[in-house]
Amino acid sequence: MKGGDCVAEKENFNTDEVKEAEKASEETAEKTVEEPTKEPKETTEEKKEETSKDKKKLGKKKDKRDEQIEELTDRVKRQLAEFENFRTRSEKEKAQMYDMGAKTIIEKILPVVDNFERGLSGVQEGDAFGDGMKMVYKQLMTSLEEAGVKPIEAVGQEFNPDFHNAVMQVESEEYESGVIAQELQKGYMYRDTVVRHSMVAVVQ
DSSP states (O other): OHHHHHHHHHHHHHHHHHHHHHHHHHHHHHHHHHHHHHHHHHHHHHHHHHHHHHHHHHHHHHHHHHHHHHHHHHHHHHHHHHHHHHHHHHHHHHHHHHHHHHHHHHHHHHHHHHHHHHHHHTOOTTOHHHHHHHHHHHHHHHHHHHTTEEEOOOTTSBOOTTTEEEEEEEOOSSSOTTBEEEEEEOOEEETTEEEEOEEEEEEO
């Protein structure tokens, strides 16, 4: 009986060892199966992170280029605006200088026109020399009118200090008070500017 018990114990011991060995082999097999499945997940996630990083880098590069383009376009627009302002300003200054020069010349010509009118007022009709002088005077006035010079209306107009210079007051039955009754010296305008005010007598 003792010998049989020993044999049975040996067999039980062997079977327990076999079972433990089988369990150990199964656990190692499960680990080996689980480990390769984890590796590809990690690699795919790493790839996704790398691609996202690459995209961010490209986005940053594009943003810098866009900023440079915007800065250059803004600079060009500012330069064009400055050039346009300079061009308009220079044209305006040229026009003002031209008007000032023309006005100065007209102011020098007007006394000649006054003397022409005084001389022609005493010329009799039928005088050949007087008729010739009238033609010259008419040509001179036509040239001045074409240049933008025109006389200021005075007699019968209401007194306006912007165009008229009142030097005396008179009584009149023809005109009302404040109306110009007599023109002592003719005034002229160059375009929209007064070159010389009309010297007038106003009804009191």
